[in-house]
Amino acid sequence: MPHLKSxxxxxxxxxxxxxxxxVFDRPDVKSWPDYTLHIDGxxxxxxxxxxxxxxxxxxxxxLSAPQALGGLGLHAGAPSPEFVGILSNNSxxxxxxxxxxxxxxxxxxxxxxxxxxxxxxxxxxxSRLSWLFVSPQLYPLxxxxxxxxxxADDRIIVLQGHVPGHQSVEDLVQxxxxxxxxxxxxxxxxxxxxxxxxxxxGTSGLPKGVMISHCNVIVSTLQPIVTMQEMAKFYKPAPxxxxxxxxxxxxxxxxxxxxxxxxxxxxxxxxPQTIVILPKWNPGHFIQVMLKQVHVYKISxxxxxxxxxxxxxxxxxxxxxxxDNVVHVMTGAAYLPPELRDNSGPKKISTxxxxxxxxxxxxxxxxxxxxxxxxxxxxxxxxxxMTGILLPGMEARIVRQDGSEADFDEAGELxxxxxxxxxxxxxxxxxxxxxxxxxxxxxxxxxxKADRAVVRLQDTLKISGSQVSPAEIENTLLQQPxxxxxxxxxxxxxxxxxxxxxxxRAWIVLSEEGRRRGEAAVFAALDQWARTxxxxxxxxxxxYEVVAEIPKLPTGKVLRRRLQEAFAAKxxxxxxxxxxxxxx
Numbered sequence: 001m002p003h004l005k006s007x008x009x010x011x012x013x014x015x016x017x018x019x020x021x022x023v024f025d026r027p028d029v030k031s032w033p034d035y036t037l038h039i040d041g042x043x044x045x046x047x048x049x050x051x052x053x054x055x056x057x058x059x060x061x062x063l064s065a066p067q068a069l070g071g072l073g074l075h076a077g078a079p080s081p082e083f084v085g086i087l088s089n090n091s092x093x094x095x096x097x098x099x100x101x102x103x104x105x106x107x108x109x110x111x112x113x114x115x116x117x118x119x120x121x122x123x124x125x126x127s128r129l130s131w132l133f134v135s136p137q138l139y140p141l142x143x144x145x146x147x148x149x150x151x152a153d154d155r156i157i158v159l160q161g162h163v164p165g166h167q168s169v170e171d172l173v174q175x176x177x178x179x180x181x182x183x184x185x186x187x188x189x190x191x192x193x194x195x196x197x198x199x200x201x202g203t204s205g206l207p208k209g210v211m212i213s214h215c216n217v218i219v220s221t222l223q224p225i226v227t228m229q230e231m232a233k234f235y236k237p238a239p240x241x242x243x244x245x246x247x248x249x250x251x252x253x254x255x256x257x258x259x260x261x262x263x264x265x266x267x268x269x270x271x272p273q274t275i276v277i278l279p280k281w282n283p284g285h286f287i288q289v290m291l292k293q294v295h296v297y298k299i300s301x302x303x304x305x306x307x308x309x310x311x312x313x314x315x316x317x318x319x320x321x322x323x324d325n326v327v328h329v330m331t332g333a334a335y336l337p338p339e340l341r342d343n344s345g346p347k348k349i350s351t352x353x354x355x356x357x358x359x360x361x362x363x364x365x366x367x368x369x370x371x372x373x374x375x376x377x378x379x380x381x382x383x384x385x386m387t388g389i390l391l392p393g394m395e396a397r398i399v400r401q402d403g404s405e406a407d408f409d410e411a412g413e414l415x416x417x418x419x420x421x422x423x424x425x426x427x428x429x430x431x432x433x434x435x436x437x438x439x440x441x442x443x444x445x446x447x448x449k450a451d452r453a454v455v456r457l458q459d460t461l462k463i464s465g466s467q468v469s470p471a472e473i474e475n476t477l478l479q480q481p482x483x484x485x486x487x488x489x490x491x492x493x494x495x496x497x498x499x500x501x502x503x504x505r506a507w508i509v510l511s512e513e514g515r516r517r518g519e520a521a522v523f524a525a526l527d528q529w530a531r532t533x534x535x536x537x538x539x540x541x542x543x544y545e546v547v548a549e550i551p552k553l554p555t556g557k558v559l560r561r562r563l564q565e566a567f568a569a570k571x572x573x574x575x576x577x578x579x580x581x582x583x584x
Contacts, residue, residue, distance in 0.1 A: 003397055004450060006390040007376055008230055011222040014419060018189045019217040020103040023269045024053070032272050035244050038092050039297065041252075041278045047092055049272070055173060057183050060100040062172035064184040070175040072131060072157075076105035076187045083127045083197065086159065086256065087111040087120065087142050088135035089279040093160040093169045094255050095265045097133055098196075102214075105187035108196040109209070110256035113138060113280070119207075120145040123199060126209060126427065129155075133169070135279075136161040189214045197426055198258055200361040209426030210361040219393060219419040220364040221267060226392040227369070228270075234374045241325055242298045244274065249301045252278035258361045273301075301328045358387050362435065362442055364420040367394050387448070394418040397441065398450050406449070414448040415441045468492075468538050470560070473504055473530070480529045484514035484522045489550045491560040493542040493567050505542025507563050509549060519546050 015022065023029070038047040047055075063084075065071025074084065084106055088094060101108050109127040111120060113135075124132070124145050134142040134156055142156055158168040175181075195214045199207040242248045249268075253260035264275055276297050359366035368388035371380050380389060390396055397405060398412040406412035421442045424432035435443050470490040477488045487509040492502035506526070508514075514522045523544045531539055545567070551559040 003395055004390060006392050006394050007380070008226055008390075008392040011219065011226050011393040011419075014215055014218040014222065016189070016191050016215070017218075018102065018105060018186050019195060019214040019221075019266075020099060021186050022218050022221070023099075023266070029269060035246060035272045036274050037268075038095070039274060039276045040092055041250070041276045041297075045092065052096065055096050056099045056103065058173045058176045059096050059169060060103040061181055061184045062176045063100055063106070064104050065176065065181055069179060069181060071172070071181075074101075074104060074106045074131070076189075076193075082130045083107055083109040085109040085111055085124065085127060085129045085132040086134075087113060087132060087138050088159045088256075089113055089137065090251065090255050090260070090264075090277050091135060091160040091279065092277060094277075095268075097159060097169060098255075098261075098265055102195060102217075103186050104184060105189050105193060105214075107194040110196060110198050110261065112199065112256055113254065117141055117144050117148075121148040123207065123209075124151065125149045127197065131155050131157060133157045133159045135159050136163050139163050139166075191215045192423060194423065196261075198256065198261070198361045208428055208431055211423040211426050212361075212364055213423050216364045216420050216422060217266060220262065220366075221270070223366070223391045223393060223420070224267065224270065230375065231372055235372060237327065240300050240327070242274070242300055244272075247271070247273040247301050247328075248297055248299050249273060249275050250278070250297075250299045251275045252280065254280065258359070258365050262365045298325045300325055302326055356388070357391075358446075360444060362422050362444070363394075363416055363418065364422060366391055367396075367416050367418075367420075383451070386451075393420065396450075398448055408450055411447050411449045414444045414446050416444060417441050468504065470504070473506070473534065473538055473540070476530055476533050477506060477508070477526055480526055482513060482525060483511055484517065484525060485509060486511045487550045489558045489560060489563060490540075491564050493564060494571075503541040504538060505567065506540050506544050507547050507550060508544060510546055522546075 032049065034048050034050045036046050037049045037052050039045070061071070063072050063074045065073070067073045074082065084101055086094065086097065086108060098108060109123075109129065111123055115123070120141060121144075125148075129146075129149075129151055132142055132146060132151065132155060136158060139156070139158070143153060146153070146156060154166075156166060157172070158166050160169065162168060191213065193214050194211055195217050196212050197209045198212070200210050239245065240247060249264065251260070251264035253264065255261055255265060264277070268275055274297075276299065357366045357369040359368070367390065369391055370382060370386065370388045373382065395417040397415040398410070399415055400406050400410075400412050415437075417440045421436070421440065424436050435445075437443065470492075473490045474488045477485060477490075485508045489507045490504050491507075493505045494502065508522070508526070510519075510522060517525075526544065527540060547563075551562045
């Protein structure tokens, strides 16, 4: 099978500039009106676009100013990258600090806010931080972890709010303004200058620091520009019913994750738009905001993950949601089942445009996206199970286990290439060599197959020699009419007949009805249902297991590997115990 290339026009050659200048020095940006950029979805505090630009300029100056003048003394071009970390929930100041650090070309390390002290300590140690910005709620965690690596307490800055004895971003900005310190210029960069680092499990193993360059950010920003230019040839959106007639997004996906970082910060300057910021995803909070504030903010755009849709769709309050104003729903970070996609249609969310995609931190953000109906003269149709087509500037290969290229409609590992592919893993040469190949290909570790007609890509897994979609099995189990489960994950585990045999196993979360009936009855009902609707290779020969919750990243991506490893360890213990009893 030949290399696959994007159907979109190529992206322009990215300029070698700081991505901050690429965002803010465009002529169209300078002519924008002074619109409402950010709204705190909890307090209602607002920040306008010009105020944000002024605040970033002063914050960047504060970060660069000598400590003798009350600044932090940060500078670009150190012999080794000088990371500044952010450990925080979403807030108004989060984008300010991000853009300020990019402006002065000091790389950022984004830390997930849901980690334990031990996990945070390990990532802080890996990152070799010089300073750490935290939200007040996470300060105790940050202080304990920072103490473990020898980062002084006075090197912890409060991002937004107040912690006694600590400087805040507000203090730094006000100091610059009070002293009238001359504003710092944007620092120049090279093509491979590090912009930020996010943490990913990669294709396997412990979390790794994914290094994203300024060039990666620019290319990732050019991709939607080219896509929107193509859409403009056949699609004209209706006028928005929002206070300032511009898109209004609800931002609750974590800013430390690639999807939240780009959708709610880095890409928000492609056009004027308002971002309503929530500290973090919380089902009750989300419902409350949508019920009480949708008429005030008139949310028009939602960026969601499949687990969120599953939660909202199962909420008894869903019928109260007034979402007629929503015109665009974007899903990512995990596979969106067709049933969930259909259930989020006009009866639930009035929308004339839905999209989903596939991406990973190792390619900065996205690689595949479902095209809007009518794209490319209507020659590309959406079909069941379709993940998407390649975004502008992307190439792909589907590769067999032996390294040869798979044929069309044959499952294999998805490899990607493009200028949005990351620099590699921070301080991990072995993992970098295994994932980022010398000729520019990124091994995703995900199974896909390509449709011959239009090179549509579909997520899949090879089980017992057959192409099987775990998501298809999960969807089938969730559709069981008695509603016995609220969540499901399916993965391949070792069979009993052959050492290298893989068979599907399901991990399930019981509903109230499921708990009432009991595990044995639920397993029997699910198995009977699955066998009447799925072909034999997709039957759950690996069995069923009840869990309290399905392990997922905050973005909703199911951690199948964690389930597989726990199952393998459990089976090994049982084999050892059985051997011991046999000897007795």
